[in-house]
Amino acid sequence: MEIDPFIFRLSIFILSIFIGYYVVWSVTPSLHTPLMSVTNAISSVIIVGAIIAALAGTPGDIFDVSSIFGYIAIILAAINIFGGFLVTQRMLQMYKKKKDKKK
């Protein structure tokens, strides 16, 4: 009997939870805010679903209902991707070490 591909995806999912668990515990507490903004940005990879939905319209009707939902989802996810990564970058730029000029 063959294994259902769902089981493989479930395995990936559960192993990723473990990876997430260990990786996030090693994040320094002072970077918890950038952590939230960057996780926010990467979870917007949901845009791949939005793109598939948007491109699924037939050539005669590129704006059928399901594509419209796709287009809106693209805008929402794109705000998050650009906004999330850029604001993270802006925050990380601010974290500086003590300058050596001190005696």
Added chain:
Amino acid sequence: MISANFSAVFYLVSGILFILALRGLSSPDTSRQGNYFGIAGMIIAIIVTFLSIGNFSTSLSYVIIFLLIGGALGAFIAFKIPMTAMPELVAGFHSLVGLAAVFVAIAAFLNPEAFNLGFVGDIKLASLIEMSIGAAVGAITFSGSIIAFLKLRGIMSGSPITFSGQHFLNLLLGIGIFALIFYLCKTQSANIFWILVLISFLVGILLIIPIGGADMPVVISMLNSYSGWAAAGIGFTLENTALIITGALVGSSGAILSYIMCKAMNRSFVSVILGGFGADNSAESKKDKQDQKPVKSGNAEDAAFLMKNASSVIIVPGYGMAVAQAQHALREMVDKLKKNDIKVTYAIHPVAGRMPGHMNVLLAEANVPYDEVFELEDINNDFANSDVAFVIGANDVTNPVAKTDPKSPIFGMPVLDVEKCKSVLFVKRSLSPGYAGIDNELFYKDNTLMLFADAKKMTEDIVKNLD
């Protein structure tokens, strides 16, 4: 058009890049590089998606246009937003992820052929379950984040909104969601799908309104986690590895942050979710204490004098500093102190502010080097050896009651041992209790000098007096 196997490999690559992005955050030095990994992962995922569909008709140009519109909006927000508004920005972003998940699920439900999930009215059972979970969690994330956003922005009152039968209603709606998913699988009816989405929106609202302002660090982390699980649900539907990996990462990240925040407040996750904390504070005990106990209050001159004669000062910032935007004035003050060879460090409680790490970002913005900023465990022993603790905008996190009075609502919460300093300067607008609704014993200690003023104004005045 590229093969499904080929694109699956690339989705895996982008998933790994996302893991590296989070890994980078283990230290500020590697964090910027980590962010680039994240961006690279995102670009790969998007390009592979375009290539795997291979549909370069007119709709593609619309996709690109909408992508750029959203991107421009996002970039604009990212550059304009003040750092003090970070909590509401993150809440707002979470709501967008949630809504995007709902819309993708709706699109997949209406046009399952495009996603290889079967046909309208005959969607594969597993896919149907996955997309309805994704839609439900996404909808809860969306409406919950909107409420959190409104509370953080001050548009909606931060005090908990409770009514009788609230928990029962939530329970009922929660069961309702599962029942609807069950019937949806049996009937494939579009109406049930819409009702499911609507009820989930409602649950999100009901879930967040009873939670008070200072529990927001937990709420934001929790919604962060939800947005991850929603993404993972959609990832299963689309059979997309990048989404599944990312969803799991984000979901566990948010869950860990919620756990850290709960622990820092010595509250159980369940009690935060049930909400209502700080709603009915014991007003009587507060009043008579305020009337009886003497308080020493001082002005900027006294504070400047005390600090000038100290050899070490620990700064304890809190949400009040963010509200008053006092971080830059504070930095100026610290610079002056350092010129007088006074050792200055910062002590940050995990729940200071309205989101995890909020204070660290504000101090970083004011050019405070991150190696002068310490977490609670690392600095708590230093208070006993320091001359002055300068508490600016923090309150409950310094209350010694948490260590002494088992009846106190915050008993057992880890607090900063500020009272062990030789003297304590406490900048605050009035004697009003903090969010927990309890009086801070620290106000009445002999070695405490209260500085009644707006945090920014007081700090600026101290700076003048330091010359």
